[in-house]
Amino acid sequence: MARDQGIAPRDESFDSVLAAARVGAPWACTAIWQEYSSAVMAFLASRGSREPDDLTSEVFLAVFDRIPRFEGGEPQLRSFIFSIAYRRLVDELRARSRRDEPTAWTPELDPRAVDSAERDAERRLGDERARQLLDELVPDQRDVMVLRIVADLTVEQVAEVLGKNVGAVKALQRRALENLRKKVAPTRTPA
Amino acid sequence: MRRHRITETDADRLLAGEIPAGRADDAALADAIARYRAAVSVPVVRPSAALRERLELGGVPEVSIEQSSRAPHAALVSPFGELEPGSGSRGARRAVGGLLGVGIGGLLLLGAAGAAAAAGAAGVLPPDLQEGFDAIVGGDPGGSTAGESESGASTSDGAEPEGETEDSVEPSGAPSSAPVGVPTxxxxxxxxxxxxxxxxxxxxxxxxxxxxxxxxxxxxxxxxHNGAGNGNGSTPQTSGDADESAVADDPGAPSGGAAGGPDGGTSGSTGGASNGAGNSGSGGPGKSGDAPGQNKSDKD
Structure with a gap:
């Protein structure tokens, strides 16, 4: 899998990168950051984080603090990183919920929607619609879909991140896809 | 119309933005998922300051734009201050480098030329050179040379020591190419x-x-006598001091050493006296007087 090779800079193997990251080698931490930071931030942003940049950095600081105790290969590391990201996200959403702030994503709160308003209007509308579709899912289904699509996790990895069993994740995934299919299905209009 | 159940295989294809085989009616769903993936993708993430300390972001584009834009300027910071990129900084560096380059070779040449000029002004150059020097500066070649030998006894045997001097000094070649302070x-x-x-x-x-x-x-x-009218009364002190080390290191200097050589004990004190004379007197005689004594005492 290309991802397995992607983390290793300077022709190093994943094990070498991980071993170096465990002792805090900056180049190894950078390799991990480069490999996963975009996906983590996309996950956090799409799940409603108000400051995904800062939260992403917090996630990776926690990752680097805990990586000396980490055991496993690349799939496990990916799950490990997104587990931390998910917990951080839940903390933020809960904190905002206690303050009675809205937690759901809205286009007005998404900074990326502001700059792209003038160009590619048609496509933007399509993208917004796509985001809207997933945001209309119930939270559990949405979590599964976002982790599957954005974080590129397997069902097993999603189960590990969310702390659910694999069967439950599969069921959530299937129901989410069926709900989406209903929403995107072309409406039949009488001739 | 009743839709088919989404299998795990179908789910994997749809989540990858692909249409499952034989499920053309799911094309819209696949497209929506692909659009969602593209919409939420984040090309650049800026690490926080705390995280940046743990990363190695030398040429990584994730470094904040402000930091990377300052990097070229930071690279030009020198002990002489911050240099702006462009011809100005290159010119300044070239100027500094030029001055430093002149410092070694150029100063030696300048010093040698200065020493020759001082010697010429003092009228202590060999007659032909002194003539040339005086012609250039407008002095009287004959007058200063004639007036140099006030001590009658010394003047009478002037030709003989002149030969000695040439033997001991001339091998170095042109006087202007010799280092500062060496009585060439x-x-x-x-x-x-x-x-x-x-x-x-x-x-x-x-x-x-x-x-x-x-x-x-x-x-x-x-x-x-020699320095009259040349206005170099202050330079001998300096050049005389410099001569002490320069002469001591120069094996070709002892023009008068032969004179003091035979008499060991006396010439030792003579050397000391000569040093004193050189320091207190004018540059020309002082140098010459220093050389034998210094070399003599070194040999002793």
Missing amino acids: SPSDLPTNFGQTVSDAAHDGTLTGREFGRWVSEQAKQNGN
Whole structure:
């Protein structure tokens, strides 16, 4: 899998990168950051984080603090990183919920929607619609879909991140896809 | 119309933005998922300051734009201050480098030229060189040379020491190419002066401080004659100090050493007196007087 090779800079193997990251080698931490930071931030942003940049950095600081105790290969590391990201996200959403702030994503709160308003209007509308579709899912289904699509996790990895069993994740995934299919299905209009 | 159940395989294809085989009716769903993936993708993530300390972001584009835009300027910060990129900084660096380059080779040449000029001004160059020098600066070549030998006894045997001087000094070539302070352009006067001092030392009528005082006076007189009208009365002190080390390291310098050589004990004190004379007298005679004594005492 290309991802397995992607983390290793300077022709190093994943094990070498991980071993170096465990002792805090900056180049190894950078390799991990480069490999996963975009996906983590996309996950956090799409799940409603108000400051995904800062939260992403917090996630990776926690990752680097805990990586000396980490055991496993690349799939496990990916799950490990997104587990931390998910917990951080839940903390933020809960904190905002206690303050009675809205937690759901809205286009007005998404900074990326502001700059792209003038160009590619048609496509933007399509993208917004796509985001809207997933945001209309119930939270559990949405979590599964976002982790599957954005974080590129397997069902097993999603189960590990969310702390659910694999069967439950599969069921959530299937129901989410069926709900989406209903929403995107072309409406039949009488001739 | 009843839709089919989404299998795990279908789910994997749909989540990858692909249409499952034989499920063309799911094309819209696949497209929506692909659009969602593209919409939420984040090309650049800026690490926080705390995280940046743990990363190695030298050429990584994730470095904040402000930081990367400042990097070229930071690279030009030098001990001389921050240099702006462009021809100005290159010019400044070139100028500094040029000055530093001149410092070694150029200063030696300048020093040699200065020494030659000082010697010429003092009238202690060899006659032909002195003539050329005086012609350039408008002096009187004959006058200064003629007036140099005030001490009658020394003047009479001026030709002989001149030959000695040439033997000991001329191998170095043109006077202008010699380093500062080395008496490469002796004339009759310093050689005669050394001879005079040497004779006086052999004579034995003056010893110790008295002899030194006498040598000093002789040197002053010679300096006053040679330096009259040249206005270089202040330079000999400096060049005389510099001569001490320069002459001591120069094996070709002892033009008068032969005179003091035979008499070991006396010439030792003579050397000391000569040093004193050189320091207190004018540059030309002082240099010449320093050389033998210093070398002599080194040899002893």
